[in-house]
Amino acid sequence: MKLRHLVPQVKPLPEGRPAACCYCQSPLLQRHQQVPKALIDTHVRHTQAVRHRCTVCGRTFRRYAQGASRYRQSQRVMGLAVLLWTLGLSQRAVAVVLAGLEAGIHRSTVLRDIHRAVASLVSVRRNATHFDDETSEEMAL
Numbered sequence: 246m247k248l249r250h251l252v253p254q255v256k257p258l259p260e261g262r263p264a265a266c267c268y269c270q271s272p273l274l275q276r277h278q279q280v281p282k283a284l285i286d287t288h289v290r291h292t293q294a295v296r297h298r299c300t301v302c303g304r305t306f307r308r309y310a311q312g313a314s315r316y317r318q319s320q321r322v323m324g325l326a327v328l329l330w331t332l333g334l335s336q337r338a339v340a341v342v343l344a345g346l347e348a349g350i351h352r353s354t355v356l357r358d359i360h361r362a363v364a365s366l367v368s369v370r371r372n373a374t375h376f377d378d379e380t381s382e383e384m385a386l
């Protein structure tokens with residue numbers, strides 16, 4: 246089994262529209278609000294999040310741009326942190342390197358990123374039905 250580590254890209258604006266409400270799966274949604282979101286990233290410092298309101302259940306939820314999530318740091322920084330750690334750097338050294346790239350995060354945040362990546366990898370393995378040496382999987386963080 247091969248694992249390919251992909252470092253996600255970050256875009257400043259969300260693209261497209263959600264297909265359904267994430268709570269009740271209704272396709273009837275209203276664009277409710279667009280809010281700015283500060284981001285810790287190597288290139289993109291500010292992005293936008295779009296809030297949608299479900300007309301059936303009345304709940305709102307956010308849609309983030311590619312590479313952004315509810316976390317303060319971008320998925321690119323999370324991926325770089327895990328990549329640097331897998332190359333053998335300590336958590337403290339990863340934090341120093343990312344600070345040099347103007348995307349500084351604390352070493353405990355590096356540890357959380359590693360834990361998220363491991364959980365993501367475990368879920369990929371559980372969802373796979375067949376494993377052999379020719380299988381290639383991509384791990385996006």
Ligand SMILES: [Zn+2]
Nearest residue numbers: 266269299302
């Ligand atoms: Zn709903």
